[in-house]
Amino acid sequence: MDYKVIVDSCGELTEEMKVSGHFETASLSIDVDEYHIVDDESFNQQEFLRIVAASPNCPKSSCPSPERYMEGFRCDAERVYAVTLSSELSGSYNSAVLGKNLYHEEYGEKDIHVFNSKSASIGETLIALKIAECEEAGMDFAEVIRTVEDYIESQHTYFVLESLETLRKNGRLSGLKAVVATALNIKPVMGSTPKGEICQLGQARGIKKALGKMVEEVVKNAENPSEKTLAISHCNCKERALWVKDLILEKIKPKDVIVLDTAGISSMYASDGGVIVVI
Missing domain, CATH: 3.30.1180.10 (Hypothetical Protein Tm841; Chain: A;domain 3)
Incomplete structure (x- = not known):
């Protein structure tokens, strides 16, 4: 596999993305009272909304650890990208950058780039799809980064x-x-x-x-x-x-x-x- 895109779990994946083999989710987690909820395939929206409605407290989220990102970067793909929640809203971007640095220290050189979506949710989805579109068009690594960063700037x-x-x-x-x-x-x-x-x-x-x-x-x-x-x-x-x-x-x-x-x-x-x- 030439490339992989890791999207933190604030970004939703379409069914096509899930089965393509190119996309992976790095899960954030949510704590509400005694409930610890991992934002992965097991997430039950109806149950979650019920728990939140019943609680006087605000749910708190935790971003993926740098080690989680490092493990995601450690794969067969020659080029790996991460797409995270806006760095103004979450520590996920910094965590992914740390994960990239850890990877380089531990395993040496590899083409890894972390995109700050400056968005959230489906904005991350679109950025991940843009990366795939650039890769499928045969762009080199630097060109993918440039094109996708420009796309992020144009996104609303x-x-x-x-x-x-x-x-x-x-x-x-x-x-x-x-x-x-x-x-x-x-x-x-x-x-x-x-x-x-x-x-x-x-x-x-x-x-x-x-x-x-x-x-x-x-x-x-x-x-x-x-x-x-x-x-x-x-x-x-x-x-x-x-x-x-x-x-x-x-x-x-x-x-x-x-x-x-x-x-x-x-x-x-x-x-x-x-x-x-x-x-």
């Missing part, structure tokens, strides 16, 4: 959540002006900055209007959509995600569309009813 992440409570309690909204009163049912439209931090793009009363506003942002900022894949992930609200997809497709025509259910870490942050869009 948007989301609307039913509740920002988990993000707030875990300190992921630092630097953001106080988010408006939930009593008014005001839903902020959120996005990522070029650095990979979370910012507020707008707000609306009620989830449907907020999603509509998010779609406006997606359409307004979409550059060369016909060359891009539109990706949507959702936490336990498929109909809502498909409605958003249809709204977007009325306005722009991307080359492909992916809709996935959130895995563990994304479910933790998106909370029940959250929708994430990346293009």
Whole structure:
């Protein structure tokens, strides 16, 4: 095998990615009260949402260890890439870089590159697919890195959540002006900055209007959509995600569309009813 892509488990893998043999997940884990949940194939979203709803405490996540990444890099593939959550939101990127350094100390030279997605969830998925596309096109290692880094710079992440409570309690909204009163049912439209931090793009009363506003942002900022894949992930609200997809497709025509259910870490942050869009 020429290449392998390790995606931390905040990034969802499609069924095709799982069976291709080129992609691997480095699992984060989540602790809620006495429950320790590993974000892997065993993750049960319904059970997880039930546990979180019943707990007065905020779930806490832990990123993969440097040793876990090092073991992932130790494989038959000549070139190995890692794609991690935004370094502004998680220690996963630093952990992967440490894992790469450990690998070089232990086993010597190898082509390994760690990409900071500056995104999360399905944004990581798209970056992993972009790496595969570059590899399949026969690019050399340096060219893959250059092309994918450019792609990351051009990528936009948007989301609307039913509740920002988990993000707030875990300190992921630092630097953001106080988010408006939930009593008014005001839903902020959120996005990522070029650095990979979370910012507020707008707000609306009620989830449907907020999603509509998010779609406006997606359409307004979409550059060369016909060359891009539109990706949507959702936490336990498929109909809502498909409605958003249809709204977007009325306005722009991307080359492909992916809709996935959130895995563990994304479910933790998106909370029940959250929708994430990346293009």
